[in-house]
Amino acid sequence: QAVEHHRREPSQLLQILIETQDGIGHLPPASLTRIADLLDLPRSRVEGVAGFYSFLHMEPVGRYRILFSDNIIDRMLGSRGLMESLCRLLEVAPGEVSADGAVSVDTTSCTGMGDQGPAILVNGLAVTRLDEARVERIASLVRAGTPLADWPADYLHVDDNIRRRGALLGEDFVPGAALQAAMARGRQGWLEEVRISGLRGRGGAGFTTAVKWMACRDAPGADKVVVCNADEGEPGTFKDRVLLASQAERIFEGMTLAAWATGARQGLLYLRGEYRYLLKHLRAVLALRRAAGLLGARILGEGGFDFDIDIHLGAGAYVCGEETALLESLEGKRGTPRIRPPFPVTHGYLGRPTVVNNVETLAKTTLIAVQGGAAFAATGTPQSTGTKLLSISGDCAYPGVYEYPFGVTIEHVLEDCGAHDPQVVQVGGASGVTIAGHEFHRRIAFEDVPTAGAFMVFDGRRDPFEMARNFVHFFAHESCGFCTPCRVGTALLKGYMDKLASGKGAKMDLADIEWLDRLLKNASHCGLGSSAPNPVIDTLIKFRPAYERRLVSLDFKPAFDLDAALETARRMTGRDDPAAHLDWREEV
Ligand code: SF4
Known part of the structure; x- marks a missing residue:
């Protein structure tokens, strides 16, 4: 059914797997084989995709799949203790399925609810502001088999928590107004306003938006694409969640403005799996815009252009926030970052010229269209406008x-x-x-x-050390495994931090960490690997005592206590003389 719904399109593989799992609870081998046959894909490709995303599972999980957000902030708010309580109440071990198959409890990376944690996902939907009382109630709801739709509404309510409003969050927006203003300027005039605004990407890299748009416009090919990256997975960030919930009109209008500038006819919004509770709302806004003539054929009437937007759902892979990994994922593949060049502006989605912009960047373009580039640039600093x-x-x-x-x-x-x-x-x-x-x-x-x-x-x-250790665990978990320096380097880094945490660190470990930093920075294939050591190196430089008080030796100290491990052998042989211990030295 899911395959037919997606017109047997191999590029829809991830969406097909998500829908199949929604229908039958997991992805059994027979389903993967059937999907591979229907899409005419190698089965290994289908299984490779199913195995890549943490929200897809080939083994059965509980009818209620509960995932605790394992961000450091959720931990500081007590998530670990609450998970223990829930597991105790439901008589299930973390990472396991209860004997009756009713529930499984596990952890996941940051769910983007740091302002209202501790948070969990229950069958993909966010439940926020957990405390012991809520945990007890959730346990009884699960035991009673209460459908999620009948859970207390406030459990599944996500607040926007907007505390300070500026031009974007503070000004009213009339759908279509930005588009009319941009179209009145003509494509070139509109691009010139974006250039004057100095707008830089808000997703982290800070690339100049006008340069990206112009490169896509000038790339050969008539089938250009605009992609909105709504996959904010960086631990501690949730502002795109709030924009998607409160400013969806601006985001879709920003995508349409990008289409007007570049000549794109197709738009794709990649929504992180953790935010699937927003899917219904976003689809409703898209329908309203189509009805208002702001999407579809001949936007804004006679003389208008054609452009429409689809929403694709992610499935729990942090690396897909990287734009080329996101494109792979949109094409229904594992989210492995691509080698660049070529860049997405010339070879993006399905090899077509593609603009990939962050949610906030696209929303900001509506301000530029209405106020003009110069007014936008009047706020901020000369190199960071707005x-x-x-x-x-x-x-x-x-x-x-x-x-x-x-x-x-x-x-x-x-x-x-x-x-x-x-x-x-x-x-x-x-x-x-x-x-x-x-x-x-x-x-x-x-x-x-x-x-x-x-x-x-x-x-x-x-403790800054514990903060860095949590982040290193996150990177080791999220490494896509494609390149050896990151796959092995993040695991080694995690091992060193755990060794230090267990009180077995030595000065040599700190030197090894610094060596790993150089290796990861210079040899990783993408930004995940090269930035993974950042929190460790920063805290090592700025909070060195937090590391040094964990050292037991200035030289090498193994994480494994070999002498203690020999205790069983000593007991079995009845020996406990000095020569049966590792530190024994024969006198010469
Ligand atoms: Fe994958 Fe890490 Fe290599 Fe990036 S650096 S491609 S996340 S293994």
């Missing part, structure tokens, strides 16, 4: 989404969000920058502290 949305979480009184002009200082943001005694701010998520107290005067801007949006606050009670 405003930036921050997702603020952690040790502060008012977590949520804040919109600031670029150039705002970190100390200003800390004051606004009610952070007392802040010790560390992790800006830009796990792959970002660790900012210590003496750097709080620094500014959020591409030329100083760049960020895709995450702003995680850690006060004096927190």
Whole structure:
């Protein structure tokens, strides 16, 4: 059924697998074989895709599949204890399925609810603000087999938590107004406004939007594509979630503005699997726009252009936030980053010229269309124009989404969000920058502290080492495994951090960590691998005592205690003389 629904299109493989799993609970071997036959694909390709995404599973899971968000912020809010409580109440071990098949409980990477955690996903839908009372109630709902639709509505409610509004979040938007203004300028005139605005991508890399759009417009081929990257998976970020929930009209209009500039006729929004609760809302907005003549054939009437948008769902793979991995995923493949060049602007989705922009970037283009590029550039700094949305979480009184002009200082943001005694701010998520107290005067801007949006606050009670260790575990888990330096390097880094945490570290381990940093930075195939050591190296430089107090030796110390392991042999042989111990030295 799912195969037919997607017109037997191999590029729809991921969507077909998601829908098949929704229907029968998991992806048994027979289903994979059938899908491969119907799509005329090698079965290994189908199984390879099914095995890549963490939300797809080939083995049965519980009828309620509960996944605890394992972000450091959720942990600070008590997620681990709550997971233990739920497992105890439901008599199921973490990572296992209960004996009656009713429930399975496990962890997943950040679910994008850092402002209202601890959070879980239940059959893919977010449940927020967990506490012991909610956990007890959830246990009884699961035991009673209550359908999710009948769970208390506030459990499944996700707040926007908008705390500070600027031009994007503060101004009313009339659907179609930006499009009319841009079309009145003509394609070239519209592109010129985007150039004047100085708009840079809000997804992290900060590439100039006008340059990207012009490159796509000038690329050979009439079948151009606009892709909205709504796969924000960086731990600690959730501002795109809020934009998707509250500003969907602006996002879709921004995609249409990009289509007007580049000549694209097809648009794709890649929605991260953790946000599938927004799917219904987004589809409803798309339907409204089609009915209003803002999407489809001859947009805005006679003389208009053709453009429409589809939504694709991700399935739990952080690496798909990287634009070429996202394109692979959109094509129904494993999310393995591509070798560049060629770049997506000439060879993107299905080899066609493609513009990939972040949610916030596209929403911002509606401001430029209405106000003009110069007015947009009047806010922020010369190299970082306009405003930036921050997702603020952690040790502060008012977590949520804040919109600031670029150039705002970190100390200003800390004051606004009610952070007392802040010790560390992790800006830009796990792959970002660790900012210590003496750097709080620094500014959020591409030329100083760049960020895709995450702003995680850690006060004096927190241990920067444990923060870095959590991030390293995240990277080791999310490495796609394609290239050896990252696949092995992140696992080794995790091993070193665990060794230090267990109190068996030695100075030599710190030197090895620094060597791994160079290896990962220089030899990784994509940004995930090259940025994985960032939090460790930053904290090693700025909080070295947090590492040194974990060292037991200045030389080498193995993680494995060989002498202790020989204890069984000593007992069996009845020996406990000095020569039966490793540190024994025969006198000569
Ligand atoms: Fe995959 Fe890591 Fe290599 Fe990127 S660096 S391609 S995530 S293994």
